Amino acid sequence: xxxxxxxxxxxxxxxxxxxxxxxxxxxxxxxxxxxxxxxxxxxxxxxxxxxxxxxxxxxxxxxxxxxxxxxxxxxxxxxxxxxxxxxxxxxxxxxxxxxxxxxxxxxxxxxxxxxxxxxxxxxxxxxxxxxxxxxxxxxxxxxxxxxxxxxxxxxxxxxxxxxxxxxxxxxxxxxxxxxxxxxxxxxxxxxxxxxxxxxxxxxxxxxxxxxxxxxxxxxxxxxxxxxxxxxxxxxxxxxxxxxxxxxxxxxxxxxxxxxxxxxxxxxxxxxxxxxxxxxxxxxxxxxxxxxxxxxxxxxxxxxxxxxxxxxxxxxxxxxxxxxxxxxxxxxxxxxxxxxxxxxxxxxxxxxxxxxxxxxxxxxxxxxxxxxxxxxxxxxxxxxxxxxxxxxxxxxxxxxxxxxxxxxxxxxxxxxxxxxxxxxxxxxxxxxxxxxxxxxxxxxxxxxxxxxxxxxxxxxxxxxxxxxxxx
Amino acid sequence: xxxxxxxxxxxxxxxxxxxxxxxxxxxxxxxxxxxxxxxxxxxxxxxxxxxxxxxxxxxxxxxxxxxxxxxxxxxxxxxxxxxxxxxxxxxxxxxxxxxxxxxxxxxxxxxxxxxxxxxxxxxxxxxxxxxxxxxxxxxxxxxxxxxxxxxxxxxxxxxxxxxxxxxxxxxxxxxxxxxxxxxxxxxxxxxxxxxxxxxxxxxxxx
Numbered sequence: 006x007x008x009x010x011x012x013x014x015x016x017x018x019x020x021x022x023x024x025x026x027x028x029x030x031x032x033x034x035x036x037x038x039x040x041x042x043x044x045x046x047x048x049x050x051x052x053x054x055x056x057x058x059x060x061x062x063x064x065x066x067x068x069x070x071x072x073x074x075x076x077x078x079x080x081x082x083x084x085x086x087x088x089x090x091x092x093x094x095x096x097x098x099x100x101x102x103x104x105x106x107x108x109x110x111x112x113x114x115x116x117x118x119x120x121x122x123x124x125x126x127x128x129x130x131x132x133x134x135x136x137x138x139x140x141x142x143x144x145x146x147x148x149x150x151x152x153x154x155x156x157x158x159x160x161x162x163x164x165x166x167x168x169x170x171x172x173x174x175x176x177x178x179x180x181x182x183x184x185x186x187x188x189x190x191x192x193x194x195x196x197x198x199x200x201x202x203x204x205x206x207x208x209x210x211x212x213x214x215x216x217x218x219x220x221x222x223x224x225x226x227x228x229x230x231x232x233x234x235x236x237x238x239x240x241x242x243x244x245x246x247x248x249x250x251x252x253x254x255x256x257x258x259x260x261x262x263x264x265x266x267x268x269x270x271x272x273x274x275x276x277x278x279x280x281x282x283x284x285x286x287x288x289x290x291x292x293x294x295x296x297x298x299x300x301x302x303x304x305x306x307x308x309x310x311x312x313x314x315x316x317x318x319x320x321x322x323x324x325x326x327x328x329x330x331x332x333x334x335x336x337x338x339x340x341x342x343x344x345x346x347x348x349x350x351x352x353x354x355x356x357x358x359x360x361x362x363x364x365x366x367x368x369x370x371x372x373x374x375x376x377x378x379x380x381x382x383x384x385x386x387x388x389x390x391x392x393x394x395x396x397x398x399x400x401x402x403x404x405x406x407x408x409x410x411x412x413x414x415x416x417x418x419x420x421x422x423x424x425x426x427x428x429x430x431x432x433x434x435x436x437x438x439x440x441x442x443x444x445x446x447x448x449x450x451x452x453x454x455x456x457x458x459x460x461x462x463x464x465x466x467x468x469x470x471x472x473x474x475x
Numbered sequence: 476x477x478x479x480x481x482x483x484x485x486x487x488x489x490x491x492x493x494x495x496x497x498x499x500x501x502x503x504x505x506x507x508x509x510x511x512x513x514x515x516x517x518x519x520x521x522x523x524x525x526x527x528x529x530x531x532x533x534x535x536x537x538x539x540x541x542x543x544x545x546x547x548x549x550x551x552x553x554x555x556x557x558x559x560x561x562x563x564x565x566x567x568x569x570x571x572x573x574x575x576x577x578x579x580x581x582x583x584x585x586x587x588x589x590x591x592x593x594x595x596x597x598x599x600x601x602x603x604x605x606x607x608x609x610x611x612x613x614x615x616x617x618x619x620x621x622x623x624x625x626x627x628x629x630x631x632x633x634x635x636x637x638x639x640x641x642x643x644x645x646x647x648x649x650x651x652x653x654x655x656x657x658x659x660x661x662x663x664x665x666x667x668x669x670x671x672x673x674x675x676x677x678x679x680x681x
Contacts, residue, residue: 024665025658031640033658035665037676045558047508056652061662064678073506087506094508105681126679138557138581152581154559155510156588164655166662170638202493203551206580236554238580263675270673302493302554323549327492420502429525441497441555443520 011277013174014243015209018149018274022132024166034169037131039161040117041068041104043095044422045136049159050098060102061165067126068099068106071116072422076385076412079109088423102162115388115414118142118356122226123388125255129244129271134161139356139438141232145225146252147244147274149209152233172238173283175208179216181290186472188366189224190358190436190455192216192288193231194296198306200286205237208284211276212242216290222251223362230357231438234303243275295471297343298440298453300331305440307343309458309470315339334442335450336430343468346452350433351376351463352445353409353456354385355419358436361394363456368400370460370474376408377466383410383425385417409463421446434462477590478648482571483617484544487534488608494548495555496582500564502556513560514567535568543568545616547604548575553582553593562589572618574625576601587641590648592618594625594635603627620646 012020024033039062046068053060060066073088083089092109099106107113113120118139121127129147134140136158143150157167177196197204210232212225220228225242232240249268252258259267294308305328307314316328316339332339337346353359353367364386376382384404386392392414395401401411418425419437421444427433429448436459437444440451454462461471504516522533529536535543546565552575553561562585565573572592586593596604604627607613613628620642624632644651655662669676 025661027640029638029640031638033655033662035662035669038679044505048510048559051508058652064680067679067681072502085506091506091508105679107681128676136557136559138555152557154557154562154581154585154588156559156585160652160655163652164659164662165666166655168640168651168655170640202554203577206551206577233555233581236551236579257677257679259675259677263677266675267673302495323490323492420497422502422505439495439497439555441495443501444497447501447520448525 011279011281013276013280013282014147014211014241014274015149015174018130018132019171021130031168031170033166034132035166036134036161037065038121038126038133039066040121040133040135040140041066041158042072042117042135042137043070043091044072045155046098046158047091047094048155049162050102052159053162058163060104060162063103063105065165066104066162068095068104069114069117069120070095070109072416072420074109074415075424076415076417079413085424112389112393115391116356116359116416118230119359119387119391122146122222123255123390125252125258128252128258129248130274134167138233139230141238141240142226142230142356144229144232144239144241145222147241147248147271149239149241151239172209173207175205175210175237175284175286176282177210177212178214178285178287179212179290180214180287181216182219183216183290183293186457186475187293187295188455188457189220189227191293191296192290193228194298194303194306194453195288195293197231197235197303198296199288200235202234202302202304203236205232205235208237210235210237210240212240217242218245221362222247223360226360227357231303234438244271295455295458297458297468299335299337299343300328301334301440301442303438303440303453305331309343309468311343313337313339313341313343344470345467347432347467348380348434348462349431350427351380351382351459352418352433352435352437353383353459354387354417355437356387357438358456359385359387359391361391363436364391364395364400367456367460368403370457370464370471371407371409372403374407374464376463380463380466382408382463383412383418385412386414388414418445420444434459434468476588476648476650479571479590479592479620479645481617481619481621482544483615485539485542485614486545486547486604486608486616487540487543488605489534489546489548490605492549493551493554496553496558496561496579497555499553499561500558505558505560510563511567513564517564517568539611539614544571545618546570546573547601547608548573549598549601550576552578554579557581559585562586562591566591574601574604587645588651590645592620592645594618596625596633596635600633
């Protein structure tokens with residue numbers, strides 16, 4: 006690689022982490038931080054045991070349980086046997102291999118992608134991996150963060166590296182300013198609607214432009230989180246003053262003089278002027294409205310002011326068939342106004358939207374209003390610390406008084422691995438990241454929205470343009 | 476990892492795009508601490524009716540596709556979640572190769588770590604193979620990794636691309652952790668160098 010060539014943020018982080026380039030071009034890439042959870046790690050630890058291997062860097066590894074946990078009171082333990090076994094297995098493994106761990110009843114416990122940034126574990130310029138596709142979230146710090154499978158979890162545990170080939174560079178530029186009432190979630194749904202669920206396959210996406218720069222860290226994490234829904238393994242945003250202010254004083258971040266030295270390094274990371282991207286996509290922020298998905302993948306999305314599209318309008322027969330299947334599954338008709346779709350359940354939570362800023366956004370809509378009759382609405386903070394902060398601000402009271410359930414932190418209804426699930430046919434306004442068939446429970450129907458849009462839907466009992474509630 | 480050299484077997488047609496890993500195996504079946512026994516849950520929502528009986532209309536519940544060793548699908552197969560349970564479930568059912576125009580990045584990688592060969596072929600080729608496979612009698616294909624060809628029922632050899640590193644690993648059934656550990660000294664040197672460059676980076680201790 007040429008030393009003086011202008012490089013992208015991604016290329017700088019990549020180059021800094023290449024341990025060795027093998028003759029065929031495959032690189033041994035060093036991993037700075039490895040986040041471990043209970044679902045995708047047991048087979049990896051078992052592999053280490055069978056091969057008689059140790060964890061190379063327990064001090065660069067951290068574990069927390071999130072997917073399986075019930076979001077009700079956990080002091081009595083986990084009732085579901087297979088979930089309990091998975092969490093207990095994680096606890097045995099972290100003891101045996103000496104890995105730092107936030108226990109279930111620790112206030113620092115939470116969804117792994119909330120915990121990493123919140124604790125200052127995820128920092129700019131790092132390579133960060135986890136056996137979970139939403140690891141792309143940490144790219145908001147200005148890090149290269151991506152999801153891996155269990156075999157790669159084992160590889161990282163054993164070697165602190167991965168065998169990788171470089172991805173292509175894509176820049177998604179969002180120019181201008183978001184209108185009032187339009188959030189980071191709407192922005193990323195609009196981006197996925199534009200480039201498609203496979204548009205980012207083989208790429209790492211760098212998000213740039215005035216509207217991205219204007220986002221707070223929570224918004225940036227929401228955007229990067231859903232990179233994988235566009236097919237990109239990683240999405241990242243150049244670190245800036247917003248990033249440094251967020252990182253400062255976090256428990257695992259560098260402190261004092263070390264912090265200043267770190268910032269000096271982090272300032273060298275943003276893409277150089279003239280750096281070359283393989284693909285550039287530009288969106289105008291002013292044109293983005295609050296978004297609602299209507300189908301069973303995240304590119305099937307329209308503005309809340311729009312309607313369910315008509316498959317008959319699609320030229321390609323295969324696309325027509327896929328759209329029709331989506332409508333059948335979702336129980337929707339072509340031409341139906343989005344604001345005429347009634348909902349049964351509202352889920353505010355997940356690694357996409359369960360930070361304090363998300364809860365404030367939803368609470369602003371819920372304040373002084375009531376959840377519509379017959380609607381079940383859950384608010385699930387992303388971590389124990391988010392929950393504590395929200396309670397100090399009185400958000401829990403606002404939600405409870407409005408008829409929302411206030412729960413314990415975890416992945417909850419994002420993926421149907423714990424008691425929070427949809428029943429067949431139930432329709433949910435969800436702040437999570439995947440509207441796949443059965444994702445929130447067999448037969449469940451998911452519409453992805455922002456936290457404010459979800460809260461507004463809870464009040465109205467149907468989708469509604471949140472701008473009417475501001 | 477089990478070697479992959481040449482595979483001849485029944486190919487099952489799954490003519491759909493964006494088959495995500497939640498569809499390959501739903502999250503509720505991930506509560507296992509083992510890699511084995513997941514085949515029974517493969518394509519659960521498509522394969523079984525709500526009462527638990529087999530869905531007679533689903534391809535893998537029909538002959539000869541119950542014996543399928545190969546799947547053929549459309550774009551973006553295996554998108555979504557990183558769960559390696561998806562290739563584990565396919566392997567446990569008996570599938571050793573998936574042919575599609577494109578794959579989710581993480582799924583593609585996970586297959587290669589498990590001796591399951593993901594084959595990228597242009598969409599028209601996949602359409603042709605799916606049409607052949609739907610005839611039942613023509614559903615037998617050969618996938619030859621050494622020569623990098625899929626041999627259709629009528630004997631046509633269709634070439635495919637795979638990077639030389641993964642081809643080598645698959646043909647020899649190699650463990651990539653073992654390979655990386657041959658470079659352990661270089662990893663240690665890298666760590667020392669970075670420790671000197673970035674002494675401000677704190678270790679994690681709870």
